[in-house]
Every structure is written in structure tokens, then in C-alpha cells.
Amino acid sequence: MRVMRLHEYGSSAVLHLxxxxxxxxxxxxxxxxxxxxGVTLPAVRQLRGEGEQAPLPRGLGGEVAGTVLAVGAQVTGYQVGDRVTAVAFADAYADLVTVPTATASHIPGHADSVQAVALVRSGQVALATLTTANPRPDESVLVTGAASGVGHLALQLAKIRGVGRxxxxxxxxxxxxxxxxxxxxEAVGYADADWGTPVDIVLDGVGGPVLxxxxxxxxxxxxLIYFNSGGGTVPAHALLxxxxxxTGMTIRRFATTQPELYQRHDxxxxxxxxxxxxxPSIHAELPLTDAAAALRIxxxxxxxGKVVVRP
Known part of the structure; x- marks a missing residue:
């Protein structure tokens, strides 16, 4: 089978089929x-060798959607032929992938795989972030990275939840x-001198220089709910x-500590x-052979919105 892997750390140019x-x-x-x-920013950070560096060559993790070909031992609720979306922690950019059932969910008949990979994982992150923030209708929310795969869903979900601004x-x-x-x-740019009237809650999906x-x-x-891996430092006196x-939020911990709520969110x-x-908005669909171009976006x-690779 085909799989996109990197043999050295760097940019998307180091990917090989x-x-x-x-x-x-x-x-x-x-x-x-x-x-x-689904192409994600964490995959870009894996390319750069940020965080834990796995032995090379290595594949990238990511969101996937497809059809079940085989079921491992101790699996219930899934069978061959089911259509599911899940997270593959390695070798996601491939014709065939293995995924843990803990990250999997069924795709309903009305949706295709591209919609599923754009909606489920990013939507789960957005919902978990909003749940952590728990905004009231009279409060205001600012979303950073608002045009991203997660951000563009978070701003819609905030409005659906009844947030006034x-x-x-x-x-x-x-x-x-x-x-x-x-x-x-309202829409503001990171470089804008004035971000307008202050807000009650920030959902920060960028970090780093934006923090x-x-x-x-x-x-x-x-x-402020911090759900990114972009780093950044906050002076304690600023909090005071x-x-x-x-509050930091990771979807893995949210899913494992609140599994019933995670399922309801799905x-x-x-x-x-x-x-x-x-x-869910699809920015681009590219073939697996153009995965490097997808990651460059x-x-x-x-x-x-979401960038998607199709095998």
C-alpha cells in the first residue's frame, strides 16, 4: 500500500510516497x-520535529474516514463494511490505516467521508472547548484561528449555543x-491595533504570538480556554x-474523562x-500524492475551513 512518510524533519517538502x-x-x-x-496543524508540527520525535522514517497522525476492512480482537459495535471516522496516531496519510475504536464513530448515511472528516474530530474539539468555557447567553466569546478547521465550527457552535456576541x-x-x-x-485581524470591545471568554486555538x-x-x-499546541508564555501578574x-483543554482527556458527553456531542x-x-467548509481536496501541497496550505x-487529502 502507499503511505506518505518523512525521512528527515523539516517542512512538507520532506514527505515521500x-x-x-x-x-x-x-x-x-x-x-x-x-x-x-483531514490535514491538521499538529501534523505540520510533527513534520518540523516539534514535541516528541519518533524514529525515522515515520508517518503523520491525522483524522481519517473510510470503510472497515477488518476488525481486531476485543472490538464490539463495529463490523466489516461499516463507514467510520477516527483518529490514526501514525501513518494516517495512507491507503489503509489502523485506528483505535476509542477514537472512532459511525458515519450516518446522509454524509460522505469528506464531510465526516471535516465535521467530527474538529467539531468535537470545538464542542469540548465551548463546554469547558460554559458561556452564558449574556456573555461574549472571541475565537482565535476562527477560519481553521476547528475555529470555523467553534464560532458557529457558539452562535447555536445562544452566545449573544x-x-x-x-x-x-x-x-x-x-x-x-x-x-x-465581528471579525478582527491579529495585526489590528484594536480588537474592539473586550470579551468575557476567549477560545484560543493559536497560542504563541497571538496569546x-x-x-x-x-x-x-x-x-481563556487554551486548546492549541502553539506555546506561549503568560506573565503571572497579567492574571492577577x-x-x-x-484553562487548558485537550480532547483526549475530555473524551476519556467524560465519555458519555463525548458520545452525545457526536x-x-x-x-x-x-x-x-x-x-463544515472544505477549503481544498487534494490527492494523496499531493499531500505535501495540502500541508503547505x-x-x-x-x-x-478544512483541507482534505483523498487517496
């Missing part, structure tokens, strides 16, 4: 024939109209001066999608 043996599902895993692969922070003027069309009440401005955008007593709270996402209230942060 290799031939590899077909994987075999371990206990608790499914073997999928992939039909869509949703502000979208983006990296370019071209993205401002995009987020307004999705329901953002200080995101923190400064909060009202006194505001709270604003009586501000920062059902909610599909219900909202089926009724047209939640609209994420590297340069030019995407408006």
Missing part, C-alpha cells in the same frame, strides 16, 4: 480503507468575510491584574449537520 506492508489491526483496533484524511480573530483580511458569512458578529493579544482582549474576570482564568454534531445548522495558514 513509500510502499509499505498492509497493517493488521491490533486488539481494540479497526483496519480502514481510507477515503478522506461572537468575535472571530483571523490572520488576514481575506478571512474576515469568510467568518462573517458563517455567523461571526498576549488574546489575553488582553478579556474583560476583568474573564476566562485582570482576575483572569486560563450525535449532536450529526444532528446539526443534517438540519443544515452546522456547515496549513503551514502558511491560508486555509478557510
Amino acid at each position: 513509500d510502499e509499505a506492508p498492509e497493517p493488521v489491526p491490533a486488539p481494540g483496533e479497526l483496519l480502514l480503507r481510507t477515503e478522506a484524511i 461572537v468575535v472571530a480573530a483571523v490572520g488576514s483580511a481575506a478571512k474576515k468575510n469568510f467568518v462573517r458569512d458563517l455567523g461571526a458578529d 498576549p493579544a488574546a489575553l488582553a482582549a478579556l474583560n476583568p474576570g474573564g476566562r 491584574a485582570g482576575s483572569t482564568t486560563i 450525535q449532536l454534531l450529526w444532528q446539526l449537520h443534517a438540519t443544515g445548522r452546522l456547515r 496549513i503551514e502558511t495558514r491560508t486555509n478557510k
Whole structure:
């Protein structure tokens, strides 16, 4: 089978299309024939060698959707022929992948694999972040990375939840109209000198150089939910001066500590999608052989919505 791997760390240019043996599902895993692969910023960071460096050559993790070809031992609730979306922690950019059932969910009949890979994992992150923030209708929310795969769903879900004022922070003027069309009440750029009236909650999916401005955008007593891997440092006196709270959120911990809520979120996402209230946007679909180009779109942060690779 074909699999995209890197043989050295760097940029998307280091990806190679290799031939590899077909994987075999371990206990608790499914073997999928992939039909869509969601391209994510964590995959870009894996390319750069940020965080834990696995031995080379290595494949990239990512969101996948496809059809079950084989079922590992100790698996219940799935069978050959099911259509599912899941997270593959390695070798996601491939014709065949193995995925743990803990990250898997069924794709309903009304949806295709591209919609599934754009909706489920990113939507789960967005919902978990909003649940952690727990905004009231009278509060305001600012979403950074609002044109990203997660961000563009988070701003829609905030409006669906009944948040009165949703502000979208983006990296370019071209993205401002995009987020307004999705329901953002206001759009600001990272480089803008003024981000407007302060907000009660920031959902920060960017971090790094954006974090200080995101923190400064909060009202006194505001709270920031940090759900990215972009780094950044917050001076303790800034928290003290604003009586501000920062909470970290990872979807893996959310799913493992609140599994029933995670499952309800999965059902909610599909219900909202089926009724047209939640609209995942597909920025681009590229073939597996152009995975490097797909990753460059994420590297340069030019995407408006989800970037998807098709084997």
C-alpha cells in the first residue's frame, strides 16, 4: 500500500510516497480503507520535529474516514463494511490505516467521508472547548484561528449555543468575510491595533504570538480556554491584574474523562449537520500524492475551513 512518510524533519517538502506492508489491526483496533484524511496543524508540527520525535522514517497522525476492512480482537459495535471516522496516531496519510475504536464513530448515511472528516474530530474539539468555557447567553466569546478547521465550527457552535456576541480573530483580511458569512458578529485581524470591545471568554486555538493579544482582549474576570499546541508564555501578574482564568483543554482527556458527553456531542454534531445548522467548509481536496501541497496550505495558514487529502 502507499503511505506518505518523512525521512528527515523539516517542512512538507520532506514527505515521500513509500510502499509499505498492509497493517493488521491490533486488539481494540479497526483496519480502514481510507477515503478522506483531514490535514491538521499538529501534523505540520510533527513534520518540523516539534514535541516528541519518533524514529525515522515515520508517518503523520491525522483524522481519517473510510470503510472497515477488518476488525481486531476485543472490538464490539463495529463490523466489516461499516463507514467510520477516527483518529490514526501514525501513518494516517495512507491507503489503509489502523485506528483505535476509542477514537472512532459511525458515519450516518446522509454524509460522505469528506464531510465526516471535516465535521467530527474538529467539531468535537470545538464542542469540548465551548463546554469547558460554559458561556452564558449574556456573555461574549472571541475565537482565535476562527477560519481553521476547528475555529470555523467553534464560532458557529457558539452562535447555536445562544452566545449573544461572537468575535472571530483571523490572520488576514481575506478571512474576515469568510467568518462573517458563517455567523461571526465581528471579525478582527491579529495585526489590528484594536480588537474592539473586550470579551468575557476567549477560545484560543493559536497560542504563541497571538496569546498576549488574546489575553488582553478579556474583560476583568474573564476566562481563556487554551486548546492549541502553539506555546506561549503568560506573565503571572497579567492574571492577577485582570482576575483572569486560563484553562487548558485537550480532547483526549475530555473524551476519556467524560465519555458519555463525548458520545452525545457526536450525535449532536450529526444532528446539526443534517438540519443544515452546522456547515463544515472544505477549503481544498487534494490527492494523496499531493499531500505535501495540502500541508503547505496549513503551514502558511491560508486555509478557510478544512483541507482534505483523498487517496
